[in-house]
Amino acid sequence: MKAAILKAFGSPLAVETVPDPVPGTGEVVVDIVAAGVLSYTSEVFSGARKYLLELPVIPGVGGIGRVSSVGPDATKLAIGDWVFCDPTVRSRDGGLAPDITLQGWSARGPGGLKLQQHFRHGSFAQKIMVPTENAKPIGPITESEAAQWCALSTLLVPYGGFLAANLQAGETVLVSGATGKFGSCAVAIALAMGAAHVIAPGRNEAVRADLVRRFGERVRTVKLTGNEDDDRERMRQASPAPIDCVMDIMPPSVSTSVVRAALMTVRPYGRVVLMGGVGMLGGAGLELPYPWIMRNCITIHGVWMCPPDAPVKLVQLIRAGLLRLDQFAVTSFALDQVNEAVTHAAEHAGPFKMTVIRP
Known part of the structure; x- marks a missing residue:
């Protein structure tokens, strides 16, 4: 698959061919159709935000896509399902205080860094592997609608x-x-x-x-x-x-x-x-x-980010017509234009504006 890789803070992303991810137990692979680019992405990639992010890495926080393969323990998800890839990954052995990493973006402390070493790569790629519980179903949409659904991340x-x-x-x-x-x-x-x-x-x-x-x-x-x-x-x-x-x-x-x-x-x-x-x-x-x-x-x-059930509840608000995604104006870029997309996101950071990569 093709992916954008951050090899050093302060350097442009390199678009290269890398091996496809292979899911194991508790993991799902999603074909990314659209991935949002946050307005402060350039600050993360320059190192100015001082995020805990081990390099090299495929960055990108959240994305919309279709399930392409699942691990043996998946009981609900099916190949072809449209999902939101929730970037908030929590350790499964943390009890009352799980370690957290934002997949492809930043970690919370040493435990989050350890978690990041496995669920490492983000959505600026043609495929992403996420924990099974982080592939949140959004229901049927068309490929042309996927970009606006990237608003979920914000x-x-x-x-x-x-x-x-x-x-x-x-x-x-x-x-x-x-x-x-x-x-x-x-x-x-x-x-x-x-x-x-x-x-x-x-x-x-x-x-x-x-x-x-x-x-x-x-x-x-x-x-x-x-x-x-x-x-x-x-x-x-x-x-x-x-x-x-x-x-x-x-x-x-x-x-x-x-x-x-x-x-x-x-x-x-x-x-x-x-x-x-x-x-x-x-x-x-x-x-x-x-x-x-x-x-x-x-x-x-x-409050940092949202609880695990929040994406499903938010989808319900959208499906009920209480929250409109057509409020957002979208500018799309191909994966090969990822560095241009990062610049565009910084320069067009206003409300209800989205910059999106379409791998």
Whole structure:
């Protein structure tokens, strides 16, 4: 098969012919039809993100394809089934705290690195081998629809956060980072899950207006000024009801004061979800007042990725028409154009835009 290989951080990907993967017990091979390219992919490949990723490796996080072979213990999957390749691989012997690796992307600590040595290669290839439980059925689609289904990789991140926070229909949500790629998906997810209103702060006026155009009056936007106290009050005033849940999904470059302003809009007994990158690349940590957390009974959830059943539940939202994949504009590249695709993804990183490789 053909695959794109990262041989050294800072070097272009090399497209070469490599052996096809062969599944054993607990493994499935999927023919990749479409694989999304995240906007910050170039930062991972340059080494700037400092991800734990042993080289050489076939990178790529998640993908859409059809099952081509299965191990002897598969009881549900069949050859030809359309699946989403869930990149969050968990150790099977971890009990309450399994080790985790994002296949083809990054590992979580020494245990994740050990797991990465086996489930190593990602989706920038014609075939990928994944754990049987990570081949998530999505139902029948056409090959032309596969690219838009790559949106699952982005949508699943905020969906996992809202599942952890037990978001309920009728609640009011604030998304800190709503004008970014993941944040705009968080707006769509919250509405699909039944949120009455979503408060969407941000500095980008065009994106704020686009969110209202896409989703209507249930979205209330707020222009951020950079003054923490003023912005917190503006967000509270924009909400027609007490804010039940705040999700932060800001990138590493954002000031902690911007994040804190949003988090502290939540009502007493409310929930806060932390999914962003504050402090990931160094710098100040997030400081929240202990008395405010304690006296207001605030619940804080740190969430990384999503639980194993989230992809199946998210597919149900899509199939029910509550979440529309046609919101996403797709630009596709052939596998031989993988380096051009990485550059394009960085330069076109706006909300509801996807760069996709079609191996």
